[in-house]
Amino acid sequence: xxxxxxxxAIMLLATSCATMAGDIVKAPDLGAFYSPLSSGGSFTYANSxxxxxxxxxxxxxxxxxxGASELQFKVFGSIGGNSSLGxxxxxxxxxxxVLPGQVYNDLTxxxxxxxIASGLLVAGQTYWFAATTVGLGGTGEYTAGGHTQNxxxxxxxxxxxYSNDPTGAVFGGMNFTPEMxxxxxxxxxxxxxxxxxxxxxxxxxxAARRRSGDGKPPKIR
Numbered sequence: 001x002x003x004x005x006x007x008x009a010i011m012l013l014a015t016s017c018a019t020m021a022g023d024i025v026k027a028p029d030l031g032a033f034y035s036p037l038s039s040g041g042s043f044t045y046a047n048s049x050x051x052x053x054x055x056x057x058x059x060x061x062x063x064x065x066x067g068a069s070e071l072q073f074k075v076f077g078s079i080g081g082n083s084s085l086g087x088x089x090x091x092x093x094x095x096x097x098v099l100p101g102q103v104y105n106d107l108t109x110x111x112x113x114x115x116i117a118s119g120l121l122v123a124g125q126t127y128w129f130a131a132t133t134v135g136l137g138g139t140g141e142y143t144a145g146g147h148t149q150n151x152x153x154x155x156x157x158x159x160x161x162y163s164n165d166p167t168g169a170v171f172g173g174m175n176f177t178p179e180m181x182x183x184x185x186x187x188x189x190x191x192x193x194x195x196x197x198x199x200x201x202x203x204x205x206x207a208a209r210r211r212s213g214d215g216k217p218p219k220i221r
Contacts, residue, residue: 021059021185022052022123026154028063028107028145028181034160036141037131039069044132044163045144046076046087046171047180050156051125057094057118059185061111062131068101068140069133073112075121075184076128086161087128089168094118101138107145111183121186128161129182134168146178 026047037045060073077091096112104110121127131144149158158179161171 021187022055023059023183023185024049024052024154025061025152025183026147026158026179026181027152027183028147029151030146030148030178032146032178033065033107033143034146034162034180035066035143037069037133037144038067038141039133039136039138041141042162042164043134043166044089044130044168044171045180046128046130046161046163047182048078048083048087048126048128048156048159048161049182049184051121051123051127051186053186053188054120054123055187055189056120057116057184058187059111059113059183060094060096060116060129061109061183062129063107063109063145063181064131064142065104065107065145066140067142068103069138069142070101070136071099071142072096072132072136073099074130074132075118076130078126078128083126083159086171086174087130089130089132089134089163093121093127098136101140103140104142107143113185120189126156127184129180129184131182132168134163134166145181147181149177149179 034045036042057075062073073096074092075094076087076089077093079085079088095117097115160175160180163171
């Protein structure tokens with residue numbers, strides 16, 4: 001029983017470590033903003049980031065004020081796999097559901113950690129966080145917070161892009177600083193795989209001990 005308790009404690013610790021995510025947080029720190037993001041103006045804002053881990057997206061966040069258009073947060077790949085060519089809105093690697101239009105009186109962080117459909121990102125590769133109104137309803141323009149490039153200990157030369165195209169396929173000009181303020185969390189695939197392997201190993205160890213008699217309780221004489 002003592003061995004079993006120890007093994008369960010190890011499993012719980014490993015599971016908690018597996019749920020820890022690699023985070024990119026580019027918080028607003030300039031007092032600078034981008035606008036208008038809406039269903040009738042700039043339809044998509046996108047900003048590049050380098051994936052901190054290989055794994056699935058577990059959280060997406062964005063700083064907003066004003067608004068009332070419906071939104072979605074997404075992660076795009078790059079056109080032709082080349083980040084200098086900008087975001088590829090047809091290559092969606094992660095997406096939230098549709099967020100209902102709301103009005104934020106002050107700059108407010110809107111974070112989503114559930115209901116995210118995601119494929120796997122690769123550590124060290126460049127992707128694009130996007131806030132988009134393409135194909136959605138509601139009215140009212142949002143203003144998005146800005147982030148100083150390479151500040152906050154994040155050095156990846158992130159780039160801001162926007163799309164005034166109703167299909168969200170064509171991105172116009174770019175800006176290096178400020179970037180757009182946003183956050184992306186990734187659950188490392190290696191952690192999940194390691195937890196599974198540890199669990200299987202512990203099950204095997206318990207089975208072996210039972211066969212050898214080591215796992216049996218002491219006899220009462």
